[in-house]
Amino acid sequence: MSSRRNRIAxxxxxxxxxxxxxxxxxxxxxxxxNIAIDGLGRIDWDFITSLPSRKAEKAGIYVALLGTVWILVxxxxxxxxxxxxxxxxxxxxxxxxxxxxxxxINITNLAGVPSIIYGILGLEVFVRTFGLGKSVIAxxxxxxxxxxxxxxxxxxxxxxxxxxxxxxxxxxxxxxKWQTVSKQVLPAASGGIVTxxxxxxxxxxxxxxxxxxxxxxxxxxxxxxxxxxxYSVLPMQIFNWISxxxxxxxxNAAAAIIILLLVTFVMNGIAIYLRYxxxxxxxx
Amino acid sequence: MKRKERFVxxxxxxxxxxxxxxxxxxxxxxxxxxxxxxxxxxxxxxLTDTQWTPLFADKHYGILALVSGTILTSFIAILVALxxxxxxxxxxxxxxxxxxxxxxxxxxxxxxxIPTVVYGFFxxxxxxxxxxxxxxxxxxxxxxxxxxVMGIMIIPFISSMSEDAxxxxxxxxxxxxxxxGATRFQxxxxxLIPAASSGIIVxxxxxxxxxxxxxxxxxxxAGQQPRLTLDxxxxxxxxxxxxxxxSMGDVEQNSIEFxxxxxxxxxxxxxxxxxxxxxxxxxxxxxxxYE
Amino acid sequence: xxxxxxxxxxxxxxxxxxxLKGVTLSVKPNTVTAFIGPSGCGxxxxxxxxxxxxxxxxxxxxGGEIIIDGRNIYGKRILVEELRKEVGMVFQKPxxxxxSIYDNVVYGLQIQGINDKHVLEEACETSLxxxxxxxxxxxxxxxxxxxxxxxxxxxxxxxxxxAVKPTMILMDEPASAxxxxxxxxxxxxxxxxxxxxxxxxxTHNMQQAARISDRTAFFYLGExxxxxxxxxxxxxxxxxxxxxYITGRFG
Numbered sequence: 172m173s174s175r176r177n178r179i180a181x182x183x184x185x186x187x188x189x190x191x192x193x194x195x196x197x198x199x200x201x202x203x204x205n206i207a208i209d210g211l212g213r214i215d216w217d218f219i220t221s222l223p224s225r226k227a228e229k230a231g232i233y234v235a236l237l238g239t240v241w242i243l244v245x246x247x248x249x250x251x252x253x254x255x256x257x258x259x260x261x262x263x264x265x266x267x268x269x270x271x272x273x274x275x276i277n278i279t280n281l282a283g284v285p286s287i288i289y290g291i292l293g294l295e296v297f298v299r300t301f302g303l304g305k306s307v308i309a310x311x312x313x314x315x316x317x318x319x320x321x322x323x324x325x326x327x328x329x330x331x332x333x334x335x336x337x338x339x340x341x342x343x344x345x346x347x348k349w350q351t352v353s354k355q356v357l358p359a360a361s362g363g364i365v366t367x368x369x370x371x372x373x374x375x376x377x378x379x380x381x382x383x384x385x386x387x388x389x390x391x392x393x394x395x396x397x398x399x400x401x402y403s404v405l406p407m408q409i410f411n412w413i414s415x416x417x418x419x420x421x422x423n424a425a426a427a428i429i430i431l432l433l434v435t436f437v438m439n440g441i442a443i444y445l446r447y448x449x450x451x452x453x454x455x
Numbered sequence: 456m457k458r459k460e461r462f463v464x465x466x467x468x469x470x471x472x473x474x475x476x477x478x479x480x481x482x483x484x485x486x487x488x489x490x491x492x493x494x495x496x497x498x499x500x501x502l503t504d505t506q507w508t509p510l511f512a513d514k515h516y517g518i519l520a521l522v523s524g525t526i527l528t529s530f531i532a533i534l535v536a537l538x539x540x541x542x543x544x545x546x547x548x549x550x551x552x553x554x555x556x557x558x559x560x561x562x563x564x565x566x567x568x569i570p571t572v573v574y575g576f577f578x579x580x581x582x583x584x585x586x587x588x589x590x591x592x593x594x595x596x597x598x599x600x601x602x603x604v605m606g607i608m609i610i611p612f613i614s615s616m617s618e619d620a621x622x623x624x625x626x627x628x629x630x631x632x633x634x635x636g637a638t639r640f641q642x643x644x645x646x647l648i649p650a651a652s653s654g655i656i657v658x659x660x661x662x663x664x665x666x667x668x669x670x671x672x673x674x675x676x677a678g679q680q681p682r683l684t685l686d687x688x689x690x691x692x693x694x695x696x697x698x699x700x701x702s703m704g705d706v707e708q709n710s711i712e713f714x715x716x717x718x719x720x721x722x723x724x725x726x727x728x729x730x731x732x733x734x735x736x737x738x739x740x741x742x743x744x745y746e
Numbered sequence: 747x748x749x750x751x752x753x754x755x756x757x758x759x760x761x762x763x764x765x766l767k768g769v770t771l772s773v774k775p776n777t778v779t780a781f782i783g784p785s786g787c788g789x790x791x792x793x794x795x796x797x798x799x800x801x802x803x804x805x806x807x808x809g810g811e812i813i814i815d816g817r818n819i820y821g822k823r824i825l826v827e828e829l830r831k832e833v834g835m836v837f838q839k840p841x842x843x844x845x846s847i848y849d850n851v852v853y854g855l856q857i858q859g860i861n862d863k864h865v866l867e868e869a870c871e872t873s874l875x876x877x878x879x880x881x882x883x884x885x886x887x888x889x890x891x892x893x894x895x896x897x898x899x900x901x902x903x904x905x906x907x908x909a910v911k912p913t914m915i916l917m918d919e920p921a922s923a924x925x926x927x928x929x930x931x932x933x934x935x936x937x938x939x940x941x942x943x944x945x946x947x948x949t950h951n952m953q954q955a956a957r958i959s960d961r962t963a964f965f966y967l968g969e970x971x972x973x974x975x976x977x978x979x980x981x982x983x984x985x986x987x988x989x990x991y992i993t994g995r996f997g
Contacts, residue, residue, distance in 0.1 A: 173858040174636070174828045181638035188546035191539040192559055195566050198607055202577050209580075256470035264464055265471070274471045276735070277478050283661065283731035284724070285668025287695050288481060290702075291720045295484040299708075316477050323474070349463045370568075377570030380670035380695065384702045406572045406671075413576050413675050421580060428573050439568045443561055553804070627841035631903070634799060634837070635854040635910055636830035645857065650844050 206432075210425025218426060223390050223408070227419030232427050235408035237394035238307070238387070239376055239434070242404055245311035246318070246375050251368055254319050258326025258364075263352050282320040289317045290384030298385050305386030308398040313385050314378060318371040325367020329360035362449030366442045373438035377431070379406035405431045485724060488717035495711050501718065507681035507697070509715040510704075516715065518722055520681035524598065524691035525723075528673055529666035531602025531687060532609060536662060539606075540613030541655065545643045547614070548621045560615075567611040575675030578604040583676060596678030596690035605672050609662045616661070620654020621647050653737050660734040664727045670695035694723045749813075750775040750914060750944045751796065756810035758791055760803065765791050768810070769970045771963060775913075778936060778945045780955035780976065783965035784991070789948045792965070793916050796946065797833040798826050814914070831858070834907035838919040840899035842891035842906075847874075847883050850891045850902055854910035869909050877905035878935055897928025904935065915939065917947040921954065933958050952992060956980050964988045 221231020257274075265271025293313030303309040333356050341351040357364075387407040395402045405427060412424035493501070496516045504517025543563075547556050583600040587593045593600075624647050632642040648655065670693075678690025679700050692700070698716045706712045751773040758766040766788045773779050781789040791800065798819065800806045812819050819829055831854070842850050851873055852866045860866065870887065874880040879901040883889070891902055900920060907915060917936070921929040936945060936958050949955050955962050956976060963973040964987070972979060972988045983989045 174825045174831075176859065177638045177641060177827060177857065178825060181640040184542075184640045185546070185550055188542040188550065191542040192546055192551075194539060195543075195607070195610060196559075196562050199562065199566060201581070205577070205581055206573075253470045253473060256467045257474060260464075260467035260471045264467060270468070271471075274474060278474050279735055280728065280731055281474055281478060283664055283727055283734075284481065285670070285695065285727055287668065287670045287698055288485075288720055288724055291698070291717065292477070292481050292484055294702075295488070296480055319474060319477070323471075347460055349460055373568060377568075377572075379570070379572045380674075380699060383699050406570055409576070410572050410671065410675070413572070413579060424576055428576060431570060432573065435568055435570060436565065439565060443564065625841070627837060627839055628843060630799065630835075630837060631841045631843065631906075632853070633802070634797060634830060634835035635857070635907065636827040637854075637857045638827055641857045645853070646843055 203432075206425045206428050209422055210427070210429045213422050213426035214429060218423075219430075222392055223403070227412075227417060227423055230412075230420075230423055232405065232408055232430065234391050234394050235389075235403045235405045235427070236430065238402040238407075239404045239431075241307045241395050241398075241402060242311055242314065243372060243376050245307060245398060246314045247368075247372055249311060250315035250318050250322055250371070250375075253315070254322025254368075254371070255326050255364060257319070258323045258330065259352060259357070261323065262327045262330040263348070263356065278320045278323055282324070286317055286378055287380040287384065289313055290381030292316065293381060293385040303399070305388060305401050306399045307395045307402040309385050310382050310387060310402065310404075311398075313381050314375040317378065317381060318375050321371040321374065322368055325371065326360075326364050329363025329367065330356060332363060333359045362445060366446040366449065369438050369442040369445070373435055373442070376404070376438075377406060377435055379404075379410055382407055383410075405434075481724070485717055485721040488714050489721045492711065492714040492718045495714075496718075505683045507692075509712050510701070510706075514711075516718075517683075518694075518719065520683045521692060521694045521697055521719060522722070523683045523685065524673075524677065524681065525667055525693040525695070525726075527685060527687060527691060528598045528602045528605060528669075528677060528693055529663055531599060532605035532666040532669075533659065533663055535603050535606025536609045536613050537659060540610045540658075540662075541617055541648075543610070543614040544617035544621055545648075547618055549639045549643050549647075563611040563614060566607070569608075571608065571669060571671040572675065574604050574608050575601070575672045578672055578676035590688065593688045594678075594690055596676065596680075597688050598673075598677050598691045599687040601672045601676040602687065604676070605666055605669055608669075608672070609665055612662045612665060613658045616658030617651070617655045620651035620658070623654065624650045653740060657734045657738050660730050660737070664730040664734070667730070668695065668723065668727050670699060674699045694719045698723075748775075749773060750815065751946075752811075752813040753792075753795075754811040754813070756792070756795065756808065756812060758788070758795070758800070758806070758808045761805035765968055766808075767968045769965075771970060771973050773944060773946060773961075775944050776940060776942070777960040778940050778947065778958050780959035780962045781946065781948045781965060782950070782952060782955050782962060782991075783971075785950065787965040788968040789963075789965045790918055793918055793946060793948050794835075796914070796916055797830045797835055799835065801826065831910050832912055833914045833916060834910060834912035835916045836900070836903050836907055836918070836920045839923045840896055840903055842894070842899050842902055844890070844892055846888045847891050847894070847902060848887040850906050851909050854906060858910075873905040873909040874902075876908050876939070877901045878931065878938075879905055895928075897924050897931060900924060900928065900932060901935070904932075908939075912943065914944040914946070917945065919948050919950060922950065929954075952980075964991060966991070 218231050220233050221229060222233055224230040261271055261274060290313065293309060297303050297309040297312050298305065337355055337359060338351055341355045382404055387403050388401055389403055389408060389411040391401055391403055409424050409427045412420040501516050501518050504515050505519055506515035506517050507520035508515045547559060578601045582604055583595060586600055628646055628650060629642060632646045673693045674696045677693060677696060679692050679696060680690040681692040697719050701716045749772040754770055756766055756769045769792060781793060783789050794800045795812055848870055851870045855866055855869055871880065879898060882898060894902060921932045939945060959976045962976045962979040964971045966987055972983060972985045979988060980992055
């Protein structure tokens with residue numbers, strides 16, 4: 172009977188689809204186990220506090236790790252206020268203006284621009300035209316532009332979830348627009364905004380390609396002291412070690428990847444947890 | 456009071472305006488340097504020559520050699536990501552228990568959050584040696600392995616956007632199909648996917664765009680040999696990898712070699728811009744469908 | 747005459763909510779049976795049991811027995827897809843697929859693996875004629891079904907159901923989203939189809955129930971209050987609650 176045949180097709184597809192779903196999990200598993208086997212043994216206090224070296228067993232990630240922290244902090248300082256402000260403008264103020272609709276199309280487009288193009292932009296504008304050279308600040312500015320669309324979109328989503336009644340209640344009590352936004356709407360949307368911001372920053376610290384263009388350097392004997400100093404970052408250090416033929420450097424790469432993934436997963440974990448809590452709490 | 460309000464609004468609008476400056480900046484930078492490049496290299500050579508060797512003594516500037524590498528790796532990635540991503544979307548929408556969804560979705564998000572240089576390491580040290588086990592002709596650098604890994608990386612894009620599209624199909628269509636004796640499989644492929652096709656197409660276009668712009672996986676595992684080929688087993692170079700290669704080396708600024716990365720960059724930008732524009736168009740159409 | 751459908755002490759729960767509380771009734775073949783009652787009384791839930799459309803609802807479970815053509819449709823060896831071909835369903839809102847008129851009608855046959863063009867075209871014509879839609883659409887069968895009017899769409903949905911050749915048709919408030927003229931056409935159609943099919947219809951329109959049904963069941967808060975010949979329900983109900991409902995005191 173055709174029903175039986177259809178049934179079998181349905182079952183077969185279900186198994187295939189479960190397989191597809193598991194493939195992601197399995198790959199992630201293989202992947203993590205592999206890297207752990209390769210790199211876990213290499214991680215010790217020396218590895219974290221040593222300077223880069225041409226000898227694999229002496230090399231460490233001290234400079235790169237601190238460089239990543241610098242990039243993380245500077246990018247957050249630059250990108251969060253600008254991104255959140257732009258999100259507020261689009262969702263609360265601009266709405267139907269021509270300027271806002273141009274902005275909206277523009278942001279959608281920017282979100283699709285490959286990260287390496289941002290690197291080219293940063294190279295010409297920050298490194299060469301502004302004369303910032305191969306500095307941390309040039310790198311942070313470049314990455315800020317890269318994650319701006321992500322922060323703006325996340326801010327808008329969070330603001331959208333705040334019900335209109337809250338705004339109306341505030342207006343009805345005589346509050347101005349900015350008072351309403353800053354005292355009522357923003358606090359109500361803060362959970363969603365924080366989640367989006369953390370995800371965006373975590374994306375920034377995993378980026379390699381744009382920083383290659385704006386001049387992150389691998390062999391430095393000290394971490395940056397000021398925003399105008401030269402720097403390296405973890406992904407850059409990893410890329411350098413991967414590119415070397417010697418097996419020992421591959422071990423270093425695996426070890427550094429563990430540290431980078433740790434940072435990424437912790438940030439993502441916090442973001443997912445916050446979103447979960449926020450979604451539960453907010454039942455308008 | 457009034458003045459403060461207006462000041463705040465202006466400040467917020469200015470922040471938004473920065474994104475427009477970014478776009479203008481990208482366009483101006485790419486155009487200025489590309490024009491300088493095309494003053495020295497004819498556009499005909501750029502588009503028709505089959506070799507790309509700006510860093511060698513015998514210089515050729517045929518972008519096709521880079522474009523073919525880019526398309527080849529992206530094509531392999533989509534070949535992996537589309538069937539798997541779409542199957543996951545159908546499974547999560549039609550079959551999976553809600554608890555299963557709660558587990559699978561964060562795992563997929565983690566997959567999307569892994570830095571791409573890490574995927575590159577995976578391609579080079581795990582996938583390539585594994586594939587060499589049963590594809591004897593596979594070189595250490597090739598487009599197959601990074602293509603597959605890139606596919607795994609973009610699975611979450613396709614699955615989550617397709618899932619949203621499938622979810623937006625009215626429940627009544629699903630019931631109509633079940634009501635006539637269709638299985639979930641038939642309902643998914645004959646009713647839901649056709650009805651959600653525009654949303655699924657958008658997800659695929661964005662995934663292609665993402666694959667074309669991807670840099671680190673191919674930079675680590677595909678090699679650095681520009682060549683016009685569709686053979687997935689040999690080393691190739693993508694547009695993005697070339698830009699990385701030049702940036703890592705000691706190329707003199709304002710030289711023709713340096714400017715060639717802008718010519719490559721504008722090619723990449725045009726590709727992704729066209730794809731993103733098409734997807735935005737499809738999306739706009741799709742939004743009105745069930746209203 | 748034997749019964750087409752028999753239910754025995756049917757209970758339904760959605761999670762901890764007790765939606766149906768021990769419903770027992772029988773339906774004879776080639777009759778129209780109407781389920782009436784205030785919204786939330788369980789009449790739709792009960793109807794959707796007969797082709798197992800509640801199966802996918804989260805937290806659904808049931809007790810009791812439902813026998814159609816002598817088989818327990820919740821038995822282990824029943825293929826749900828087979829059952830649904832026997833027991834077709836028309837929904838409250840017209841829900842044509844976003845495909846052509848032709849594709850809509852032949853969908854049910856295609857999923858059974860029937861691809862012979864002649865068979866499909868013939869089935870399409872027969873079903874559309876049965877659903878009194880043929881004359882209005884015969885010249886543009888390739889037109890999108892979404893371009894039809896609401897009343898036409900609903901008749902298309904009926905044609906689509908008939909094409910699978912069911913023996914029983916469930917209708918869940920099929921005319922509630924339609925204008926009076928379209929409603930009249932659907933009612934006329936139901937009376938015509940009665941000679942070949944067993945029809946069970948849920949309606950909130952009591953005049954409609956009175957006009958088209960042979961027997962009427964009145965549900966209230968998940969219980970079957972009264973089930974009798976339609977004439978009796980509307981002129982001489984035995985239960986006080988039925989009396990109150992049909993005279994419009996609640997609902």
